[in-house]
Amino acid sequence: MPQISTRGEQMPASPIRKLVPYAEAAKREGVKVYHLNIGQPDIETPPAILDAVRNADIRVLEYSHSAGNESYRKKLVAYYHRVGIELTHHEIMITTGGSEAIQFAFLACLNPGDEVIIPEPFYANYNGFACAAGVQVVPITSKIETGFALPPIAAFEQRITERTRAIVICNPNNPTGYLYSRAELEALRDLCLKHDLYLFSDEAYREFCYGGEFVSALQLAGLEQHAIVMDTISKRYSACGARIGALVTRNKEVYQTVMKFAQARLSPPGLAQVLGEAAVDLPADYFDEPKAEYLRRRDRLVARLNAMPGGFCPNPGGAFYAMARLPIDDSDRFCQWLLEEFRHEKQTLMLAPATGFYGTEGLGKHEVRLAYVLNLTDLDRAMDCLEKALECYPGRTA
């Protein structure tokens, strides 16, 4: 029997999805499971953008341009202009979700054996794309005590080697919700210029910032040739299933190289490009409502978590995630126990153990990630469950 590849063996399984069978078993028992474990928003996809697909006049659903429909890329120029980023449509490549933008950036800019530095905890799938590209992830720990602020630049300097080629950030951050400050980003810029490193900036959650100023990697003067932004409409318009994202860079050589990978896969999804294009035309105040809703949820969630004995949750500045420290021995065990054994009024909740977001073995054992993608009522019920669970969890610490 033929063997699978070494990279196939090394490819990490999704750390979140491994708990799914336990959730399914609980549901089969009739238990209500509150899902705070994944970044699947419950916010309605704007009907207007679904209508754009319904009303599209399509006789033959043809391949689009490999870089995405020109009309869509031109619309996106207007979108980026509105958020203070000046681009041409030759600097925007439509991708199959933000996922493909990450993949393209890794393939076009990094060689097998190269290293990328990523502040941890980080989006677990960076590991998968790094594995597929033969790239080594070098984590630098950000701390819950500082609200997961950028680790000191000195810590980056210490980990830079001859093989280091890029720094990856997610801003605002998944899983921590941390919003990087202008000062932090400028420090990263200086570091990248000093060592000639790419800055890959995943800005999936750009529109969900609560108070602080959002600064894009594309707005950092001097970093034009080093900045590559991975973007997506998934969270922005609650359209995760569309699979439409973008890779944005002013570096022409990178763009042309990415174009070759884009041509090999022919084109990004066509129906969903219609949806993405329509999203740019949503009224300017479209984000007000989902943002206000997320903000209410964040405030409730953070307050509830900090009110629990032994609980600690820094206040996230963006996205719709929070990382909380809980008085538990092992977050994997705790999250499984919630699904397998704990019941409160025939309900329980599903959380993401933080271990899956750390590259350093052993970290994250006392932390969980919570996605506030449930309405306030359900969120409160989920927090009631968590509070009760912490009271009776056998592995409770302190």
Added chain:
Amino acid sequence: MPQISTRGEQMPASPIRKLVPYAEAAKREGVKVYHLNIGQPDIETPPAILDAVRNADIRVLEYSHSAGNESYRKKLVAYYHRVGIELTHHEIMITTGGSEAIQFAFLACLNPGDEVIIPEPFYANYNGFACAAGVQVVPITSKIETGFALPPIAAFEQRITERTRAIVICNPNNPTGYLYSRAELEALRDLCLKHDLYLFSDEAYREFCYGGEFVSALQLAGLEQHAIVMDTISKRYSACGARIGALVTRNKEVYQTVMKFAQARLSPPGLAQVLGEAAVDLPADYFDEPKAEYLRRRDRLVARLNAMPGGFCPNPGGAFYAMARLPIDDSDRFCQWLLEEFRHEKQTLMLAPATGFYGTEGLGKHEVRLAYVLNLTDLDRAMDCLEKALECYPGRTA
């Protein structure tokens, strides 16, 4: 300025798309260009499957299962049953076009430095996916004189090394239209079993066979653990832009490994899965009409090509491509000349130089690929142009 990656440099540009600027320039001049260069069918996408998307009741366009919607995979079990292939939905992985199925197969089964043998001429993008995966393509030449039949097994034996891990075929073939016989496939099966090689079978054009029997790699007894089929709805339902394909294998370890790559990119396109699922419900006689149309076109195209002095075109058994030998010095030069200089009644045609489909340097100079994706009237006009062009092409041979 940071460098792009070595694989990014080595990544081949699309051999077909490099002529696009010349076609665009011709059109700007007001010249009508007949496109026989790409496999973009002109057949209408079945309105019923577009209607399924229009009528889909979607409140939140969520991520689907990473393997694709279970309902769709179950439907596909019925589709494969109809074409004589027995599967469960746990053996079908929905992918973002056939392209992603190729990519997943390469990543999950092949290590960097491994070799795959592919009969040439072959679908040029295999080169791109091989490059992205760090895999070496070893071509074995099939000859126009035999209608591009499978090269002798002895030729494969000669090229098998310690690094050989798979054989890739496309059946019926793009670019040659050749339909592999049962005897050829059984010989390949025996070879794969003897050397423990995967057989990657790209069956995108399965439904378009004209007379001969189609045999799937999944129907080869004994090859269950070695056969991996790459499939797609792109050509089958004239839905190239949907970007829905499938990787199909009975090898559980391969399936589970592919699943990890699938999880990293979250899910295949959601709207297009609705379309794909509806396609399975098209009436049983759906293919009769497009197949009859392609057959008429094939017959006309082949007859016209063989009637041209110095022209030779074997009769393809499937797909909607033909490879023709023409009395020309250099197919790249000829195809560019058609767009840049040749005009017949303000018309010209665009062909794909065969050089892009050969892995062996220097082959394909006297051949072109023609996709019969135009109606009979336009096809005749295009052939009129070609006939005239061959009369006056300065690089005419013989």
